[in-house]
Amino acid sequence: xxxxxxxxxxxxxxxxxxxxxxxxxxxxxxxxxxxxxxxxxxxxxxxxxxxxxxxxxxxxxxxxxxxxxxxxxxxxxxxxxxxxxxxxxxxxxxxxxxxxxxxxxxxxxxxxxxxxxxxxxxxxxxxxxxxxxxxxxxxxxxxxxxxxxxxxxxxxxxxxxxxxxxxxxxxxxxxxxxxxxxxxxxxxxxxxxxxxxxxxxxxxxxxxxxxxxxxxxxxxxxxxxxxxxxxxxxxxxxxxxxxxxxxxxxxxxxxxxxxxxxxxxxxxxxxxxxxxxxxxxxxxxxxxxxxxxxxxxxxxxxxxxxxxxxxxxxxxxxxxxxxxxxxxxxxxxxxxxxxxxxxxxxxxxxxxxxxxxxxxxxxxxxxxxxxxxxxxxxxxxxxxxxxxxxxx
Amino acid sequence: xxxxxxxxxxxxxxxxxxxxxxxxxxxxxxxxxxxxxxxxxxxxxxxxxxxxxxxxxxxxxxxxxxxxxxxxxxxxxxxxxxxxxxxxxxxxxxxxxxxxxxxxxxxxxxxxxxxxxxxxxxxxxxxxxxxxxxxxxxxxxxxxxxxxxxxxxxxxxxxxxxxxxxxxxxxxxxxxxxxxxxxxxxxxxxxxxxxxxxxxxxxxxxxxxxxxxxxxxxxxxxxxxxxxxxxxxxxxxxxxxxxxxxxxxxxxxxxxxxxxxxxxxxxxxxxxxxxxxxxxxxxx
Numbered sequence: 001x002x003x004x005x006x007x008x009x010x011x012x013x014x015x016x017x018x019x020x021x022x023x024x025x026x027x028x029x030x031x032x033x034x035x036x037x038x039x040x041x042x043x044x045x046x047x048x049x050x051x052x053x054x055x056x057x058x059x060x061x062x063x064x065x066x067x068x069x070x071x072x073x074x075x076x077x078x079x080x081x082x083x084x085x086x087x088x089x090x091x092x093x094x095x096x097x098x099x100x101x102x103x104x105x106x107x108x109x110x111x112x113x114x115x116x117x118x119x120x121x122x123x124x125x126x127x128x129x130x131x132x133x134x135x136x137x138x139x140x141x142x143x144x145x146x147x148x149x150x151x152x153x154x155x156x157x158x159x160x161x162x163x164x165x166x167x168x169x170x171x172x173x174x175x176x177x178x179x180x181x182x183x184x185x186x187x188x189x190x191x192x193x194x195x196x197x198x199x200x201x202x203x204x205x206x207x208x209x210x211x212x213x214x215x216x217x218x219x220x221x222x223x224x225x226x227x228x229x230x231x232x233x234x235x236x237x238x239x240x241x242x243x244x245x246x247x248x249x250x251x252x253x254x255x256x257x258x259x260x261x262x263x264x265x266x267x268x269x270x271x272x273x274x275x276x277x278x279x280x281x282x283x284x285x286x287x288x289x290x291x292x293x294x295x296x297x298x299x300x301x302x303x304x305x306x307x308x309x310x311x312x313x314x315x316x317x318x319x320x321x322x323x324x325x326x327x328x329x330x331x332x333x334x335x336x337x338x339x340x341x342x343x344x345x346x347x348x349x350x351x352x353x354x355x356x357x358x359x360x361x362x363x364x365x366x367x368x369x370x371x372x373x374x375x376x377x378x379x380x381x382x383x384x385x386x387x388x389x390x391x392x
Numbered sequence: 393x394x395x396x397x398x399x400x401x402x403x404x405x406x407x408x409x410x411x412x413x414x415x416x417x418x419x420x421x422x423x424x425x426x427x428x429x430x431x432x433x434x435x436x437x438x439x440x441x442x443x444x445x446x447x448x449x450x451x452x453x454x455x456x457x458x459x460x461x462x463x464x465x466x467x468x469x470x471x472x473x474x475x476x477x478x479x480x481x482x483x484x485x486x487x488x489x490x491x492x493x494x495x496x497x498x499x500x501x502x503x504x505x506x507x508x509x510x511x512x513x514x515x516x517x518x519x520x521x522x523x524x525x526x527x528x529x530x531x532x533x534x535x536x537x538x539x540x541x542x543x544x545x546x547x548x549x550x551x552x553x554x555x556x557x558x559x560x561x562x563x564x565x566x567x568x569x570x571x572x573x574x575x576x577x578x579x580x581x582x583x584x585x586x587x588x589x590x591x592x593x594x595x596x597x598x599x600x601x602x603x604x605x606x607x608x609x610x611x612x613x614x615x616x617x618x619x620x621x622x623x624x625x626x627x628x629x630x631x632x633x634x635x636x637x638x639x640x641x642x643x644x645x646x647x648x649x650x651x652x653x654x655x656x657x658x659x660x661x662x663x664x665x666x667x668x669x670x671x672x673x674x675x676x
Contacts (some may be wrong), residue, residue: 248657249646250634250635252632252633252635253631256618256631310632314619315619316546318621318640319543322543322546322640323547379551381543
C-alpha cells in the first residue's frame, strides 16, 4: 500500500541547533529577536492563500471526538477532553461564519463504539449546546476509528455530489479497536470521495498517516494548546475541491423576513417548523421566514425546509463566502526607511512605527502591520482600492 | 454606566456628495449642507460631553474619496492638547471648540479641492466605512446606492459584525437597501427622517445613546429588511433561484453553463428505460 516514499522523520534528519536562532544584541537582551519571531508568526498566516483554485463551498463535515481513557490526561489543562471541547466550540462558530451554507455533525467514540452526538445540521446553536453538555461524559475504553468512520459514511454517502464530504478526527489514543480490516474501509472512503483529516493529540500513528494520505486529507500532531487551536482553524477555510466533484445548479429559496406586531390586522401567530420536535415549549411567534414554496415558517436561516425540501438561505449568507472566491492579494512588504513621504498609515491614520510597511500592489497605499493583518483576516478588501473604482 | 477605562468612540460618516447637495439646495432651502454639519457637530459635542473617555471622529464621504475631517493626521502625532487652537471666549470646553473649528476648516478644504466628475450621485460608502472599523460607526446618507460596491460593502459589514461594531444609519432622502442590511446585521438602527429640518433632534434622540442604554429607550421600530437576492442575469429580486455550487452566483432560470465561472452543469435527465427484448416464440 505504501508506494510513496514517506518523508524523513525528525530524528532521522540533521541535528537542529535551535539555540542559534536566538541572538543577543549589544546590551544582552533578547527583545529584538523575540519581536521578530512574533512578527514572523503573525505574517505566516497571511501569506498562505489559495489563488485561483476551485473551492468546495458547500461542505458536509463530521467531527469525530475521541472520548477514550487517554482523554483524561492532564497535559492540556484542565484535561484533554475539556480543552478539546472548548476549542471545538470556537471552531463551530468560526466554521459557520466562514461557510454559512455548510453543515456539521459531531460523533464521539469510546469503549470500542461510536455514537452520534449531533446530526448533520446547519445550525451552530445545537452543536454548541451539545458540546457544552459533553463535558460531563466519562472517558473510558478505547476508541474505534473503524466504527466512527462507518457511522460518518452512512450519512455522507447520501449527500449530493457537488458538496465536499469531509471527516475530521481528533484522536488522542495511540490504539484503535476495529472489528474489521480498516484497509477495506480506506478503499471505500476513496471511492466515495470522502476526505479524512486527523489531528493527533499524542503522537503520530501509522494507520492515520495512511488514512489521510490515501483520502487526501492532512495529518498533524499538536505541540501545545495554541498549536491545537491553529491546526483546528486550518480546517475552517474551504478546501480545494477535488477535480471529480460535480458542479451543479442548486435550487434555493430566499425567504422574506416578516416582522409583524400585534397591532397589524393580518398578523396571525404560528408555530415555527424547526421547533416542532424540540422538547422545550414551542412558542407561537408572529414574524419569521416563510418558505417561498410551501409557506412553512422558520425562525432562523439557513435551514432546509422540512415540508418541501428547499434549501432556504439569505443573500448575506452567500455574500459571506465571496471573499474566499476573490481573495485579496498579499501586500508588498518593504522596510520603513525606504519610505520617503509622510509616515502615516492610510487606514488608521496612525504613525508608522514598525520595522516594515505594507503597500497594496494596485493602489500603492501604505499600511502598518496591524492594519495589514486586519485587512487580510477580517476585511478582505483594501480600503483605498475601493475608492479608485470609478463611478459608471 | 460605562466603566472608567472604556473608551467609547463614535465615528460619524457624512455623505457630502456635492451634486446631491447642490440639487437639494435648489429643491428646498431649509436643509443645506452647512445646517447638516451643524447638526452633526451638535451630536459630536453631545457625545464628547457624555463621558470623559468618549472620543469622536468625523469622516466626509465624497464621490471618489473619503476624508477624515476630525481628527487631523498631524494632530495625532503631536500631543492631544490643542496648543494652537484659539480658545473661544465663551467658556466652551476646549476640546469642543477645537473639534468644531477643525471640522469647519476641513470641510472647506475638501469642498474646494473636489473635482466634480460626471453626473453621478453615488458615493463610496464602502471606502469610508472600511477606514474606521475599530469604532462604532454612524452614517448620514443623502444620495443613492451604487451596485458596484456590493461585495466590498458586505465585506465591511461582516467585519464590523465580527468586531461587535454597531452601524446606525440616518437617511435623508431615498431608502437604501444596503444600509438597511448593514444596520440589521450589526444590530444598529436605521431611520429615514420624515422632516429634514429637525435633523439635530433626530440625531440626538435616536443615535446618541450607546448600545447598553438603547434597551431602556423607546426607539423607532426596526425596518423591514429585504433580504432577497438579486439574480445575476437580470438584477431582479427573486424568491427562488438557482445557485452555482462553484462560484455561488444566483440565476433565476436554469441554464447549462454558469456565466460567471463558465462551468458546465450536469443536467439531471430522467432515467432511460431500456426496451425489453421480447423473445419471439418459435413456431413449432
